[in-house]
Amino acid sequence: MAEEKRVNLKAQKFEQYTKANKLDYFVKNPVHDEADTVVFQSQIQVEGQRIPMGIITDSTIYTIIRVQVGSGLVKESNKNEFLEYLNALNRSYKVFKYVAADDGSVFLDACLPSTNESFDPEIVRVVLDVVVDHLNSEYKNIMKKAWV
Numbered sequence: 001m002a003e004e005k006r007v008n009l010k011a012q013k014f015e016q017y018t019k020a021n022k023l024d025y026f027v028k029n030p031v032h033d034e035a036d037t038v039v040f041q042s043q044i045q046v047e048g049q050r051i052p053m054g055i056i057t058d059s060t061i062y063t064i065i066r067v068q069v070g071s072g073l074v075k076e077s078n079k080n081e082f083l084e085y086l087n088a089l090n091r092s093y094k095v096f097k098y099v100a101a102d103d104g105s106v107f108l109d110a111c112l113p114s115t116n117e118s119f120d121p122e123i124v125r126v127v128l129d130v131v132v133d134h135l136n137s138e139y140k141n142i143m144k145k146a147w148v
Helices: 009-020 079-092 121-146
Strands: 027-030 038-046 049-057 062-070 097-100 106-113
Touching (some): 009 027, 009 038, 009 121, 038 121, 049 121, 062 121, 079 121
Antiparallel strands (some): 038 049, 097 106
């Protein structure tokens, strides 16, 4: 029996939403993988900085909003204190979590589960607005902790 290919209808819905709402700051990048991943890339303005972000859709039940807060922020000299600080932030917020990569980069991820049918682009936009508001108030503190 042939394996049924899953389709990423969430990407189609999100693209339609961005066009209907004139959100022309997203660049659509199909990944061409087994999960039919499509990343909508953009940047957000925080404290005078433009930081990369993406909305990652695929044929699974997950949609991820990922913001690259910074590269090389976690160093041997600040590792314990900085990771403790990120964990404190993680305990304070339900909708997103900070993640430190092996190379010291820090990401903020929000995971939004939905089926193709129940996917709501408006929820993605609302959560993205919450992320941007949070970063506008917390980014300065994160950078201070990173560069001690």
